[in-house]
Amino acid sequence: MKVVFMGTPDFSVPALEALVAAGHQVAGVVTQPDKPKGRGKEMQITAVKKAALSHGIPVYQPARVKGNPEFMTKLKEIDPEVIVVIAFGQILPKEILELPKYGCINIHASLLPKYRGAAPIQWAIIDGEKETGITTMYMEEGLDTGDMLLKTVIPIDEEETGGTLHDKLSAAGGPLIVETLEKLEAGSLERIPQEGESCYAKILTKSLGDIDWSMDAAAIERLIRGLLPWPSAYTRLEGRTVKIWKAGVLPEQGEKTAPGTVAAIGKESFSVQTGNGLLEVKELQPEGKKRMDAGAFLRGYPLKMGDVFERKQ
Template sequence: MGTPDFAAVVLERLFKGGYNIPLVVSQMDKPRGRGNLMSPSPVKAVAESLGIPVITPASVKGEEALEALKEINPDLIVVAAYGQILPESILKLPKYGCINVHASLLPKYRGAAPINRAIMDGEKEGGVTIMYMEKGLDTGDMLHVERMEIPDDMDAGEYHDALAELGSKALLAFLDDFENGNAYSKKQNDEEATYASKILKDELLIDFSLPALKVRNFIRGTAPFPGSYFMLDGKRIKAMKAEIGNASGEVGKVLKNEKGIEIICGGGSVIITSLKPEGKRVMTGAEYLVGHKI
């Protein structure tokens, strides 16, 4: 069960690993891309390309999903970024339960946006946890953990891609241990839990009153999607990449730098080295300055 690119990678690796996948459950088709045309989710597209039956119920709490799952009588249900909370009727259905590929080192970053929030917080280490699913939000026992270093220049998109591969590796490692009787489970320490809430549109405007490092991490954590932005000459500009600068002065002041647009923060400055003006392509900060005066 899954929907976005992250889950599509997991599905492909699981299939290539030789596991029997009698059914895939994904979210409904929706408008995607520049043409806003109705398109399948990445998981549905991969499932169809592999010849795996797939259903896309409007709600996983409805009869369609439950009856389809009952029909295949699964030993195990694997979930990766499905996008809906599973009802207890499904959680209790498989012989060995439901497991989730969660993109964080639990109990840190439980919730909807662990990838973005970890980068926004400037984490130096991240990873993936395979966990049993229960009624609580990402509170189940941990089954397998894989860790990775997060480079200072890695953005959320790059971290997402790395975790998709790492998550697939973690899942296959757990399944191998499970089949050989070597699997283990470990309870989470709820006192150490943090939550990665969904990123809302109204929090994407960059707050330059924050220290430069926090601003840079915020840009990294929202790039390339959903994309943080700032206003310049009345126009919205998405910040795609940024470096720490050396300038000082009044917070919010915009300066010209050979690498791009430099903006004073509440402690230091950031240089926007890659950006996307509203309605235009992504370009370097230097390219933007060729046609715009600062």
């Protein structure tokens, strides 16, 4: 099929590579504009642009696709049979949604209708889901509300992080979109309306990682995993930020203290009181230092029973 591909981050790349490998004619790639990054403010191209250029595919980078007559004219010139969208970063207007013969197909990183929105990967972990997946769907003007097509289910491991689940779902998107287009062209796809339980996966912010020690230890541990590697979970000790990278959950031991209080100290870890249970801290990163295991931290920092980790004020 003649395809226009819309995507931006590295999450989108396996889907583009799969379409090329399957022999589809990717006639154009649309991605976000290059942006300055780092201290030197050097212009960085998107992961999708890099992949497209490696295959000699024309790349278009409109600042806005909505209300952009020049871009719309270019799309009409290309005349794609289908537009494939995955983590593009812009809302498509009705005139684009209605342009291709086979419509616009989105690859979404959840088992719809659950976890519509910007951060479905991380919220599935934070909320304690046992499985998630990839859904291909027809795009409409609503946010992730179009009819579903195919799904791939991915189990969520007990030690799954936002980063590891990101990679699993990214890899699953390629085979699923190839199968979707194959069945779409053959006319054998069933359109499945989104019905039943739904929830919105709101965008991640740095403040989300500010640990509320009154929460259950299990909920805090999921928050830590879900926000790894970004924006990460953090707390404060004696006024300085401490990121928590890896933790476990332990039952209450002895008399319960105030949430955030250091309740036990071992050789390779220490435990902090929560609203329910203890959080065993295994890896952390003090402000201005590198990530380290808790044992190394304890050997270099005089942590004491009764010290208190606090939320940022």
